[in-house]
Structure formats: C-alpha cells, structure tokens
Amino acid sequence: MQKLLESFRRFALLTEEQLLVENRIKKVQKIYPELAKKREEFDGESLLDVLIQSDPTEDKKQKYLQAAARILKNKMDFFKRMNIEPAWTQERVVNIGRDAYSPWHWATKVAGEVQRYHDLKKFLEDDEKDLMAIKTWSDLELIIRKAYNKKMNAELKRRQEEEGKEESDFLITDKEDPKTGKTDPLGKDFFMVRPLSHEAACYWGKDAGAKYCISQRDSNYFGQFTGEGRTFFFLWMANQSNFTKEEWGTDKRIVLEYLGENFDKAWSNVNQQLDGNEVHNIIRTNLFGWELVAAYEEFTRYDDLRLFEERDPENYKILIDAGLKREDNPQVWWLEILKPTWHHIEAVIQESIERHPAGPQIEEFKAKIEEYDLDHIQVDVNEDDGHFWWRAIMTFDFEDLKWMREGNFQEYFYGHIDLPENLPSEVERVLEDNGIELHAAELEAEGNQLWVTFEQNDDHRHGYGNDDSDLALFDQFLGDLLNYDLAHKASHVDLVDLFIESDIIDISDSPYGQFRQRAKVEEFENFDADTSGGTVSYYTRMELKIPEIGEVVQALTKGMSADTDERGNVSAASDYYQALRRLNLEFNKVFEPVGPDKRFQFATNMLLDALSKHFLEAHTNARRQLNLPGIPAKEMRQLITPHKFKLKWATLDVAGKQIDTLLGIAIDKDDDPEQMKALEEFLDYFDKNYDAFVRIVHDVMVKILWSAAREAAQQMEVIRREQAFSNMRPLNENRKRIKIKMKVSRR
DSSP states (O other): HHHHHHHHHHHSSSSSHHHHHHHHHHHHHHHOOOOOOOOOOGTOHHHHHHHTTTTOOOOOOOTHHHHHHHHHHHHHHHHHHHHEEESSSSSSSSOOOEEEEEEHHHHHHHHHHHHHHTTGGGGGGGGSSOGGOOOSHHHHHHHHHHHHHHHHHHHHHHHHHHHHTTTTTEOSSSSSSTTTTBTTTTTTTTTEEEEEEEHHHHTTTTOOSSOGGGGOTOOHHHHHHHTTEEEEEEEEOGGGGSSSHHTTTTEEEEEEEETEEEEEEHHHSSSEEEEEHHHHHHHHHHHHHHHHHHHHHTTTTTTHHHHHHHHHHHHHHHHHHHOOOSSHHHHHHHHHHHHHHHHHHHHHHHHHHSSSSSSHHHHHHHHHHHHHOOSSEEEEEEEETEEEEEEEEEEEETTTBBSSSSSSSHHHHTTOOOOOSOOHHHHHHHHHHTTTTOTEEEEEEEEEEEEEEEEEETOTTTTOOOOOOOHHHHHHHHHHHHHHHHTTTHHHHHHHHHHHHHTBBTTTSSSHHHHHHHHHHHOOOOOOOOOOOEEEEEEEEEEEEOOOHHHHHHHHHHTTOOOOTSSSOOOOOOOHHHHHHHHHHHHHTSSSSTTTTBOHHHHHHHHHHHHHHHHHHHHHHHHHOOOOTTTTTOOOOOOOOOTTOEEEEEETTTTTTEEEEEEEEOTTTEEEEEHHHHHHHHHHHHHHHHHHHHHHHHHHHHHHHHHHHHHHHTTTTTTOOOOOHHHHOOTTTTTOOOOOOOOOOOO
C-alpha cells in the first residue's frame, strides 16, 4: 500500500507534458528491452539513455526516441546476421577489432544523425519529415545527405547573392541615397547596376534568357574583358505595361558595354547585340510606351509630317499628343525627348568609371601579395602603361652547412669544383620531385644561397586560361607559389640529402654521419645496406614456407564448390575462387597504410609487438642464466626494436603455400641518435639469430592469414557460427626453443 501511495503522489506531481515524456520512454523500453538494459560497462547507463540524453528538440519531449531506437536495433540486428559480435564497451570501435562492433559507438552515431536530421528538417521532403517512416541507418544517412546538399545549395545561392550585391556599384535605384537623402530621378523607371567582379556579373546575369558570356561561372570572360578596359552596366526597364508582351519577354534589360569612357555596344536580355538606335528605342519605350515608338517608326517611312498626317492620322495624333508640334523638326524632337534621360545615364556611368577604373589596379596586386603571406618567396609586381608583370624569388639558404672542400655552394653549383654528376640538373630534379615546377623558372647561386626565380606577365600566360584577367592570372601565380612555399621545407631537406649523397658536405662530426660511414664499410650476412638518396636503409627479404596456408584455405572454403573449366583451372565464377580472391584482398589490406597521415600499418604493428615480446623474453632468460648463487648479477640492457622498422610488403602464394616479404628501415639525418644505436644493436643481434627472426615473422604472417580469413568470410556472408574458426590451431607456445646468441654489456 505504501508503494502505491508513493507512486500516486509522484504521478500527481507530474505535469501533463512530463507524463507524456515518461510514457514515451516507458513504451520504448518495453519495445526494445535490450536497448534499455543498464550495463556496468556503460557506467550503469543503457544504450537507450544515450538516445534519451541526446534528444535534439527544444522541449525535450522525446518525439524521436522510438524511431531512433528502431534504427539502432535494426543496425544491431544486421551485425547479428553477419555474425559480428557486440563488444559491450565504451571504447572506440577501431580499438575493438575487425570481427566485433561497439553498440555504444553506434548509439552515439544514431544520436548524432538524429540531431542532424532535426537541424535539417526544413530541407527535408514532405514524405521524409516523419522519422518513424525511416527504418534503417542507410536510409537515414541518404535522407540526411540529400537534405544537407539542399542546405549547401541554398547557402551557396545566398552567399552568391550577398557577394554579387556587395561587389556591385548601384547607379540608378528607387532607394534614397544614404548620404544625400535623395532618390534618383530615374529610379521609378529604371534600375542600373555595374558588376565590379565576376561573381557580381554572374549574379546579375543569372536569369538571362541566353546567358551573357560575362555571367558564366565556368569561364571568366568578365575578367578578360575588364582587363582590356571594358565595363558593363546592367540596365533594367521598370515599366512593363509600356512594352508589348513579345517585347518584354521574361523581363526587359539591356547590358551597356563601354570601352574606356566611350559607349561601344549593347546586348539585349537574350544576349543579342544592339546598336545605339535600338538601345535608345528600348529606353524610349520604357519611358513613353511602345505605341509612340511604333508611331515614329511609321513616320520615318514618309519623312514629311504633313504627308504623314494625311496618310496615317492615327499615328500622327500619337506623336502630337506626346508633345510634337507642327513647326518642330521631328528628327530633332525625337532626339530631344530622350536627351535628359540618356545624359543622366551617361553621367552616372562616367562617375562609376572614374570611381572604379576598368581592370585591376596595382594596389589590388599588392593586396594579393599580403593575403598570401609567403614565408620563403619574395614577390614583386610592376605596371607599365596598363600592362602588369611580376617576379618571385624563392631562396634556399645553406649557410649552416660545412662544405667538404674549400669554397661554398656557388662554386659547386657552377662547376668550379669538379663533381661526378651535374649538380644543377640534380638540384632541378629534387625541386621538381617536390612539386616545384621549373619550366618557367631560372636557378641561380650566390654564395651559400640558391635562388629560384619565376617571372610572368600578362602577355605570357604560361598555360593559364586565355580568358583570365591580369589579377586572376596573378592570383593563380600566387596559388602556385603557395604550393611551392609549402614544399620549401621538404625541398631543403632533400637538397641537403643530395649534398650528403654527393659527398660535398662534411657530416663526419654528426651521429648520422658516423652512422652512415659505418653502413658503407660494415657488412651483415642477412641484411643489405643502401646509402643512396641521402638516407641509410637496411632491408632483408624472406621467402617463407607457410604450411598453415592449407589449414586457412580449408577452413575458409569448407563446403564450397571448386568448379573447373575445360582446361582444369578453377572457374572464376565459383565460390572457391571468389573466397581465395577475397582472402588475398584482405591479406593485402593489413599491409596498407592507414590513419590521417597514412603512417600506421596493422602488419607492422603486429610485428613490432612480437619483436618487443621476443626481446623481453630473451632479456629475462639471459638474466636468469647469469643469476647464479653467490655470484653478483651482471648489469645488462634490454634490446629494443627501432620504431621505424616495418614490413614493407608481402605477397601471398596460396598454391605454393608461401609468403614473400620485404622488411626494412630507413634512417635520415634528422632521426634520434638513440634510434641509430638501437638499429645497430637490432641488426647485430638478429644477424646472429636470423632463424629466430624468421620464425617471429612466420608466426606474425600466420596470425595475419587467419585474421584475413575471418574478414573474408564475413565479407562473403558465409560464416555459419563461431565454430567456423573456434578450433583454429593456436600458435605453438611450446615449440622448440631456438638457440640464440646475445651480447651482454657490462656497466
């Protein structure tokens, strides 16, 4: 009874909205008990708690909860069908393994996508606005991607409109001038704007019946023409009723094109060229109506006002009503009625040209240089009679290097000191290998500096688009220089490596120099050394016989048919062939570099772990052997594996039950001397105990094979139960110990 009363009091204190939320949560808990289960691995929370706490709505009424829970449960059911087991942990999925998944991770992913779905709601189609209608993760992802693309397109249009208006000179509008408080006298009849950028030209010409060439986004004719001193003015007519339906079309605009300060040509709203008379008549139509223009056109057939009155009294009356007097010269009158308007249009155009001269100005070039802010390249730009040219110098400083013989870099570069190779050609090769293009560059040496000079002007575009303006050309030029600037550090390192390889700088005092010299004279029986290219590399190649390949193939292909063709070869369409193909693919994936910087490799990581374990065991055993009763134990240091040592590549030969692999390491001058010492000890140890090294690599390859087989089976959807690989033969931990020789260093 007491519990009943407490429950009653609690519900009595809840508001109607709180009851609604609680009922929704209870309903979902009942439908999906697995999601509602509290787990110690989740610090006492459940998967459903993740979704509840992530409710994206402002009122937190959990209206998405049931739909989100269903999507999560469907995803978990998918993994179950694929025989991928859940790992009940809050760790990231990448740390779990390739044959398991994290429900916690997927709960957070679903919660995140529901948040995006809610944020993008106004961009969803009507039939997509009910989350309960979306059953799977894939469907949710697809709908969100579509909505996101719509949002991006809308934002792009908004930004284009903002940029278009911001980069324009508004000349005639019906808005008040903020400085004078006055409106333009032509503002009620016309709207005129001058685009000052390609983006603005695209915006104002976007809805033209036939696109103006200056308004096309896939080319920059605007930049090319303004670079020639041309300006463009978009002039809209405001009085639609003054035009016939056919004349008006979708709107009535003309584009006036000026060369310098003079009118050159004009274009209709369907991009047809207009002469001056056609332009004037469009303006007259907008001011006075199409009937007046048509009446005057009829008059020009007679060229005599009295005769026109007799023959066409209706059109004659239209001219008289418009202000023409009998004693007037009709041709002069026709020009005079347009003059105030045209003079005003011309005046604001000339003011705009004076404010913003056509084409780029020297200040814009200098602003671009400041914008790019290059660290290793000095850029200069000059103007001569409207033409621009520019030059950039990239500097490499070698002042801190110790040259092998008397002299400096300049003497080596120009051949004053004999070298076995052509140093300038080698320098060019290094720079181009780092992405610095030299087809339009000149290399010079001065003291201990290398100068790379790039020159260009608006008459020599060096492969850039011919429709680019001077400023656009310069911007592309700086863009290339920015890439070269970013490549400067790596290029400097490679140039120093070239000098080391060419023996023209003295590094004998450095740990790397001493290490390099030892690599040239000392030889190992099982490891080859390579000192070319400014680095010291050691490598060894193994051809491993792997009888376990047969067990792996048998487990993977159990129950599969191996159909053969008329020549006795296994058919490529058979399940057996496809399984072996998948095994090869998954095996190769383990050797592929992954991660943001592509430096991590699963195979190498497994090898390093195995080598570290071996060194620990060898160190422990050696200490045991030396720890004799009554005799003090000798001090000894445990060997370590150089962290840069890696499995370079491996190829799997199923038929031959063999794996070929290349292992190695490259040390350069910037590496830690401790790594160089560790490598020498590593090589010396395994050169004497190469059989142990081979066995370690063999065991790692077997592990990789079984891992690849599991992944192949999952990919092919042929895993029946865990039993498929549960009786996998473990590595023989009791295999015969290989006798090893180990150095014992005393302190």
